[in-house]
Amino acid sequence: MDRQGFPEIPSGFVREIESYGSPLTQGLAAALDGEPSVAVRVNPAKGVPDGKWDATRPVPWCAEGFYLPERPLFTADPHLHQGRYYVQDASSMIIARVVAGLADGRPVSYLDACAAPGGKTTAALSALPPGSVAVANEFDRKRHVILCENLAKWGVPATVTQGSVGQFGSYPASFDIVAADVPCSGEGMMRKDAEARRQWTLALTAQCASLQREIIADLWPAIRPGGYLIYSTCTFNRHENEENVEWIINTLGGETVMPQPIDPSWGIAPGIGTDAWCMRFMPHRLDGEGLFMAIIRKSDGAIGKQTRPTRGQTLRHDRRYDRCREWIASPEAIISPEGNRLLAYLPCALPAALWPRIELGEIKGKDIVPSQQLAMSTLLNAGLFNSCDISGPTAVAFLRREAVGIDAPRGFVLLKFDGLPLGWVKNLGNRANNLYPQEWRIRMSL
Ligand SMILES: C[S@@+](CC[C@H](N)C(=O)[O-])C[C@H]1O[C@@H](n2cnc3c(N)ncnc32)[C@H](O)[C@@H]1O
Numbered sequence: 001m002d003r004q005g006f007p008e009i010p011s012g013f014v015r016e017i018e019s020y021g022s023p024l025t026q027g028l029a030a031a032l033d034g035e036p037s038v039a040v041r042v043n044p045a046k047g048v049p050d051g052k053w054d055a056t057r058p059v060p061w062c063a064e065g066f067y068l069p070e071r072p073l074f075t076a077d078p079h080l081h082q083g084r085y086y087v088q089d090a091s092s093m094i095i096a097r098v099v100a101g102l103a104d105g106r107p108v109s110y111l112d113a114c115a116a117p118g119g120k121t122t123a124a125l126s127a128l129p130p131g132s133v134a135v136a137n138e139f140d141r142k143r144h145v146i147l148c149e150n151l152a153k154w155g156v157p158a159t160v161t162q163g164s165v166g167q168f169g170s171y172p173a174s175f176d177i178v179a180a181d182v183p184c185s186g187e188g189m190m191r192k193d194a195e196a197r198r199q200w201t202l203a204l205t206a207q208c209a210s211l212q213r214e215i216i217a218d219l220w221p222a223i224r225p226g227g228y229l230i231y232s233t234c235t236f237n238r239h240e241n242e243e244n245v246e247w248i249i250n251t252l253g254g255e256t257v258m259p260q261p262i263d264p265s266w267g268i269a270p271g272i273g274t275d276a277w278c279m280r281f282m283p284h285r286l287d288g289e290g291l292f293m294a295i296i297r298k299s300d301g302a303i304g305k306q307t308r309p310t311r312g313q314t315l316r317h318d319r320r321y322d323r324c325r326e327w328i329a330s331p332e333a334i335i336s337p338e339g340n341r342l343l344a345y346l347p348c349a350l351p352a353a354l355w356p357r358i359e360l361g362e363i364k365g366k367d368i369v370p371s372q373q374l375a376m377s378t379l380l381n382a383g384l385f386n387s388c389d390i391s392g393p394t395a396v397a398f399l400r401r402e403a404v405g406i407d408a409p410r411g412f413v414l415l416k417f418d419g420l421p422l423g424w425v426k427n428l429g430n431r432a433n434n435l436y437p438q439e440w441r442i443r444m445s446l
Contacts, residue, residue, distance in 0.1 A: 009033070010200040013187060016237055022272045024282065028236065031284035032190045038071045039090040039288075044126050045156055045378045046084045049418055059288075060266045062093035064126065067287065076446045078395035078417045083153030083376055088119045091188075091281035091288030094268075095120040095230070096127040098295060099177065101259030102228050107131030108176035109350055113165045113219055116143035118150035120181055120232075125156040133348040133356065134158040135175075137165065149440055155378040157346055157356040165215050168222040174350060178223050179230040182212040188234035188290020191283060209239040213247060220252050225300040229254070232293040236282070241292040242274040249276060254296040315345055315352060324360050324368055328379040335360070342368055370412055372437050375421045382421060387414040395422055401434050401441040408432075 009029050017025040042048055042064045059065030067090065074080050074087055099110070107129055112121045115136035125134055136151060136158050138144040144162040151158055161167070168174075185205045189196040216231065223229055231248065233240050248254060256277040262268050267286035271278030271294070281291035317325075321335045321342055333344040342360045345352075358377050361368040374380055388408040390398065395417040398404050406413060408427050412435075415422045425432040 006033075006194045007197045009190060010197060012202055013190075013200050013237075016202065016205075020238065020272050024269045024272055024280065024285075025236070027284040028282055031282075034191065034283070036192045036283075036289060037090060037287050038068045039065055039088060039093070040068060040085045041065045041088050041093055041096075041123060041126075042085045043083055043122070043154060045154075046082065046420055048079055048084045052079070059090045059093055060263065061097055061268070062090070062123075064096070065090060065093040073446070075442055075444055076396060078392065078399060078422060081153065081399050081440075081442075082417065082420050082422055083150075083155050084420065086119060086122050086150070086154070088123070089289045089291075091286070091291035092119050093123055094279065094281070094291070094293060095179065095232075096123040097260050098230060098293070099124045099179075100127040100129075102177055102230075102295065103127075103129050103132065104259075105129050107133075109174060109348075110134040110177045110179070111168065111175040111219075111222060112136045112179045112181070113168065113215070114139065114179075114181045114183065115160075116140065116147040118147045118154070120179060121147070121151060121158065122154045122156075124179065125151075125154060125158055133350055133354075135161060135350070135354050137161045137163065137168070139164055145439075152373040153376050155376045157358060157377070157379060159350075159354050159356045161354075164218070166218045168219060171351060171354070172221045173224045173227075174354075175222050176224055176227045177230065178219055178227070179232070180212075180216060180219055181230075181232045182208075182215055182240075184208050184212070184233040184235040184240050185237065186234055187236045188281075188283075188292075191289060205235070205237045205239050208235070209244055212240060212244055216244070216248055217252065220298070223298045225298055227298050228257070228259075229296045229298065230293065231296060232291060234289065234291055236280075236290055236292070238272055241280075241294075242271045242276065242278060245271070245276045245278060245294045245296065246274060248296055253299045255299075257295050257297045259295055315355075321360075321368070326381055326384060327360055327370070327374060328358060328377060329381050330379050333358075337363060340364070341371075369426075369435065370414075370424050372423055372435070372440065375414060375423050380421060382414060382416075385414045386411065387416050387421075389416050389419075390422070392417070396442070396446065398423060398425075398434060398436060399440075399442045401436050401438065403434060404432060406432050 056066040116138040186196040269280040278294040359371040361370045424435040
């Protein structure tokens, strides 16, 4: 056993990386016994109050990223639950820079094919130029639920889907950028996660490399010719990294590109034993966990070509709900019920099945009970609702789904903390019903 009851770094892993004979891997195994850093990325659409984290160090490659000197009790912080920031390993924040560089100011269609829990998706959503559309998919059902929660809190509209990446075969040449943060052997997590050490075998790396090729082959038709694949893993071995990038280039047809200049002082290393342009984040060379990323441009064509919106083709605005139209600041939205949920669809260049949607509320008789997703949305027209500013302790009680006393008119009231929405209560006068989603509530004792 080594640090904090972690098993030793697997010797087979050490032998594997030493076999590369690269100076880039010297010192890597020792660094995996060190302490991981703590970093956060601020949501530019919501922001955090000035001075929230004094004297934090910026993450060099991400304008919104900061290292914290120690790990606070994030769960007890209402700002986290408001989607004002995301706790994320610093290395992963590179995705924002890459996406901004590839889009280069043009609206694009973006697919994050392996998205849960949503760290890279939220970063990409903040980096995509206005007018872009984003789809986030997750294969695993339980992780999809977490993805929905994290993206709802982030508040920037996106479509969330659940299923295998094969489903995107039905949308040929539909996306300018496809991000595939593929499932991997997780060697880059050996510092944070004891299981990453326990599960490691050379056979696992081969299995993962093969699954990753299947995933990319399934996704490839969905990328527009001339569009981009962002391929990433959180592992160090070459089989899942450089070898797969070369397989993609040679078998599917593309070339690696560098979308943004990388400052050598950041410590990001190139690929090992390849001419392809790759980025290696190695914890002994920079402050972040292991990450590998390559950007592959699919041969031919140009990106940014938008087809005409197919608005109204399969969905019609339901006039019974006209009064909810202004709840969100999107005049194009089509308001339509699905079962007892009232949804606002945001028409875009993608087929209607992939239009982003915001749940406005639950239809209960004549009432529409406004939803938590609406409260969190950056499109919410907050001025249309009665609201009430609450203190930190009341905010935490609300997030625990406890009863909160408020001084506000009767009916649905939007609770605000530090100037931004936190959620809804139904004020009955003598008490207020807490409408925070049961499954999102803070469960731990604080
Ligand atoms: C590295 S994680 C993604 C992390 C995420 N991009 C983030 O930054 O928060 C890889 C994801 O791929 C999903 N996955 C597992 N098997 C898959 C498969 N066969 N096809 C597609 N995705 C799969 C996993 O459930 C997992 O959520």
